[in-house]
Amino acid sequence: MDAKLSLQNVSKIFGSRPKKAVPYIKEGLSKEEILEKTGNTVGVYDASVDINEGELFVIMGLSGSGKSTLIRCLNMLNNPTYGSIYVDGEDIVQYKKDQLKDFRQNKIAMVFQHFGLFSHRTVLGNVEYGLEIRGVSQEERQDIALKNLEVVGLKGWEDKYPDELSGGMQQRVGLARALANDPDILLMDEPFSALDPLIRREMQLELLDIQERLQKTIIFITHDVNEAFKIGDRVAVMKDGRIVQTGSPEEILEEPADDYISEFIKDIDRSKILQAENIMTRPNALVSLKDGLNVAIKEMETNGISSVFVVDRKRSLQGIVTIDDAIKGRQNGQSLEDILIRDVEQVQLVDYVQDIIPKAAETKYPLAVVDEENRLEGIILRVHVLTSLS
Amino acid sequence: MLSTIWEKLNVFPDVSIPLGTPVEKFVNFLEVNFEIVFDIIFNITSTTIVAFDDFLNWLPWTVFILIIVLIGTFFQSFKSGLLYGFFMFLVGSFGLWEEMMITIAVILTAVIISIFIGIPIGIMMAMNKAFSVIMRPILDAMQTMPSFVYLIPVIFFFPLGNVPAVFATIIYAVPPVIRLTELGIRNVDREVTESAESFGSSRVQMLTKVQLPQAVPTIMAGVNQTTMMALAMAVIASMVGAGGLGEQVLIAINRIDIALGFEAGISIVFLAIIIDRVTAGIGNRFQRSEEG
Numbered sequence: 001m002d003a004k005l006s007l008q009n010v011s012k013i014f015g016s017r018p019k020k021a022v023p024y025i026k027e028g029l030s031k032e033e034i035l036e037k038t039g040n041t042v043g044v045y046d047a048s049v050d051i052n053e054g055e056l057f058v059i060m061g062l063s064g065s066g067k068s069t070l071i072r073c074l075n076m077l078n079n080p081t082y083g084s085i086y087v088d089g090e091d092i093v094q095y096k097k098d099q100l101k102d103f104r105q106n107k108i109a110m111v112f113q114h115f116g117l118f119s120h121r122t123v124l125g126n127v128e129y130g131l132e133i134r135g136v137s138q139e140e141r142q143d144i145a146l147k148n149l150e151v152v153g154l155k156g157w158e159d160k161y162p163d164e165l166s167g168g169m170q171q172r173v174g175l176a177r178a179l180a181n182d183p184d185i186l187l188m189d190e191p192f193s194a195l196d197p198l199i200r201r202e203m204q205l206e207l208l209d210i211q212e213r214l215q216k217t218i219i220f221i222t223h224d225v226n227e228a229f230k231i232g233d234r235v236a237v238m239k240d241g242r243i244v245q246t247g248s249p250e251e252i253l254e255e256p257a258d259d260y261i262s263e264f265i266k267d268i269d270r271s272k273i274l275q276a277e278n279i280m281t282r283p284n285a286l287v288s289l290k291d292g293l294n295v296a297i298k299e300m301e302t303n304g305i306s307s308v309f310v311v312d313r314k315r316s317l318q319g320i321v322t323i324d325d326a327i328k329g330r331q332n333g334q335s336l337e338d339i340l341i342r343d344v345e346q347v348q349l350v351d352y353v354q355d356i357i358p359k360a361a362e363t364k365y366p367l368a369v370v371d372e373e374n375r376l377e378g379i380i381l382r383v384h385v386l387t388s389l390s
Numbered sequence: 391m392l393s394t395i396w397e398k399l400n401v402f403p404d405v406s407i408p409l410g411t412p413v414e415k416f417v418n419f420l421e422v423n424f425e426i427v428f429d430i431i432f433n434i435t436s437t438t439i440v441a442f443d444d445f446l447n448w449l450p451w452t453v454f455i456l457i458i459v460l461i462g463t464f465f466q467s468f469k470s471g472l473l474y475g476f477f478m479f480l481v482g483s484f485g486l487w488e489e490m491m492i493t494i495a496v497i498l499t500a501v502i503i504s505i506f507i508g509i510p511i512g513i514m515m516a517m518n519k520a521f522s523v524i525m526r527p528i529l530d531a532m533q534t535m536p537s538f539v540y541l542i543p544v545i546f547f548f549p550l551g552n553v554p555a556v557f558a559t560i561i562y563a564v565p566p567v568i569r570l571t572e573l574g575i576r577n578v579d580r581e582v583t584e585s586a587e588s589f590g591s592s593r594v595q596m597l598t599k600v601q602l603p604q605a606v607p608t609i610m611a612g613v614n615q616t617t618m619m620a621l622a623m624a625v626i627a628s629m630v631g632a633g634g635l636g637e638q639v640l641i642a643i644n645r646i647d648i649a650l651g652f653e654a655g656i657s658i659v660f661l662a663i664i665i666d667r668v669t670a671g672i673g674n675r676f677q678r679s680e681e682g
Contacts, residue, residue, distance in 0.1 A: 072584075077584055108588075114581050115581070116581035118585075118604070120604060130590075181589065
């Protein structure tokens with residue numbers, strides 16, 4: 001599938017003669033040194049990334065890393081100095097004035113860190129703005145605006161002015177205003193940074209909820225690692241104007257590209273990012289119900305393990321047998337089914353480690369990881385849980 | 391030896407750079423070649439002043455004071471309204487009622503023309519940096535040049551009376567509304583203009599739907615300043631024949647009539663207080679009631 005949005009070698013250098021800065025950037029000089037030598041500020045250098053349709057793509061970096069500059073290139077609030085930005089195969093950098101206006105009116109919308117609301121307009125007037133610009137009729141735009149206010153949970157607030165609302169509510173207005181234009185692409189520039197932690201968490205969940213329903217392509221900027229990894233399908237980490245690593249949260253967590261990223265993700269709460277499938281191992285021994293006791297004992301002996309999971313023909317989990325029970329059972333002439341422990345702790349593939357920890361602490365046996373159809377996909381030992389967190 | 395050098399350094403060379411002459415020639419040129427234009431401007435301005443003056447004099451004084459009380463109540467409080475009404479009554483008791491009406495008419499005309507000139511210039515300055523750089527020293531000069539100086543060219547273009555007074559007043563009083571319009575537009579929050587831009591607003595939409603409404607409180611502060619400065623010109627403007635309270639002050643100076651001077655002077659102060667509070671009140675209202 002072609003990418004919805006494709007950035008190719010995008011650079012944004014502020015200053016009168018950006019060419020002068022390029023050789024220094026290639027030498028790897030820092031922003032400060034380049035500013036001193038050339039008088040140019042490097043915002044973004046050589047950023048290339050593909051963003052897919054319906055993806056929630058997070059750009060993460062500390063302040064000054066160029067993430068806000070980069071997101072402003074995507075709707076040409078910043079005109080890139082070099083490079084191309086393809087949206088649905090068209091290079092928006094080459095757009096003429098009218099094409100750009102058209103593009104902004106129909107395809108893309110933005111949510112701002114400090115909301116960027118129009119204080120002289122009511123909440124409704126704010127949400128209607130984009131439609132008004134496009135020349136949508138009064139009744140129609142009011143309909144759409146009210147619908148979108150409902151989506152963000154602000155029904156009944158339409159006649160208030162922005163300064164009568166709390167920060168969280170103001171950002172909901174910002175979100176409703178962006179959604180009212182029904183854009184393919186939603187740019188969000190640190191939208192929750194100005195909100196207090198409790199509201200921020202609430203808004204994150206709500207964004208995920210809205211995203212699930214509307215399936216927009218979202219580019220989300222944040223300096224908060226936890227936020228990035230919590231909501232991002234994929235994350236790009238920026239440093240000094242460059243993209244240093246792009247990948248899914250798990251990929252970045254498992255294989256940080258360099259020390260900078262390792263340092264960055266040190267503080268992250270891994271138990272909220274990693275899921276069962278990230279830490280489980282494939283079971284190297286499995287016993288089928290029809291196999292019988294002798295096979296089970298042999299499997300355990302050859303693999304040097306004290307218990308083994310039992311599945312049926314469809315790999316659906318039936319239970320677990322221990323080596324002690326099995327040897328005793330063979331002496332007493334019992335069958336596999338007789339000694340099967342059916343009450344096994346199970347976790348789903350997509351369960352987060354933080355939910356697995358209590359189960360791992362209680363059970364004597366390994367945890368069984370199953371998919372939606374109860375098929376055994378892997379096992380988790382207590383030691384797996386512990387190593388995943390460090 | 392040293393002393394002779396010192397003496398030579400102290401002699402100003404015999405050169406003259408007559409900067410004043412070309413200005414004089416230019417004013418003459420305008421007067422000769424653009425007579426019709428000035429006639430038209432004169433007629434419009436004169437008619438406006440007369441209309442305002444006639445209207446204000448047609449209003450019975452009781453009604454006028456009632457209106458002042460109501461305006462004061464609306465923009466400030468009932469107490470302030472009563473006080474303003476009382477001020478007006480005092481002016482009437484000085485026997486300066488008609489003079490006050492002329493002053494109000496002249497100032498109103500000057501302020502309205504100032505707004506019509508000032509806001510567009512301010513907008514252009516906010517949009518065009520080069521224009522702003524050129525205009526700034528001109529505005530500085532307009533405000534710092536002794537106001538008597540531009541009384542002279544103004545009386546070249548217009549016959550003595552209220553009209554040259556209005557134009558001298560405009561030159562002196564228009565800079566604040568220009569400056570504050572520019573400031574108001576430039577100071578609109580960057581994210582707010584960015585968000586308007588991100589929705590694909592055209593330049594005109596940006597200006598009329600976002601920048602101007604956001605700048606209204608600042609522009610109103612400029613209008614307030616302009617009005618106050620226009621009032622400050624009342625006495626000077628009467629030197630080119632403007633009637634009203636300023637003229638009374640001038641007469642009092644000539645006659646060394648302390649009583650008249652004080653009464654006319656305090657009347658101007660009363661007007662200033664009322665106009666200041668009311669325009670400031672309008673500014674505050676605008677912050678909220680603007681709906682674009």
